[in-house]
Amino acid sequence: MPEEVLFKSESRRSREEIAAYLRTVADSLDAGNAITLKRGDESTTLDPPARPTFEVKAEREGPADGPGELSVEFELEWDEDGGGEAADGELEIE
Incomplete structure (x- = not known):
């Protein structure tokens, strides 16, 4: 898509x-x-609906043998038609 x-x-x-x-x-x-x-x-x-999917991702981009760029991404996702729900375990942020 x-x-x-x-x-x-x-x-x-x-x-x-x-x-x-x-x-x-x-x-x-x-x-x-x-x-x-x-x-x-x-x-x-x-x-956003009452229960969107919440995705948290930490990434390192760049060469494996050198310094790269670090990022943390927070994303809310939901279907425009209101359907679908995914669960992947409980998130903890400290």
């Missing part, structure tokens, strides 16, 4: 700024509200 990017933003931010963005998302999820992503005159609003 082809992927359509609805919104993308990538920029260097302080840890505090990133935490503030994540808190805003967490507060919207807690309240059962939609999430609106905005940059300039571009915006996209998504309304």
Whole structure:
């Protein structure tokens, strides 16, 4: 299935700024509200269901014998038609 990017933003931010963005998302999820992503005159609003799939991924990209780029990704996924549910064990973040 082809992927359509609805919104993308990538920029260097302080840890505090990133935490503030994540808190805003967490507060919207807690309240059962939609999430609106905005940059300039571009915006996209998504309304996650009550139980979306939550994916956490830690990656290292680069050569096996040298320094690479590390990343951690947090992703919410759900079917537009509301179906489907996956479970993969209990997540813990310390």
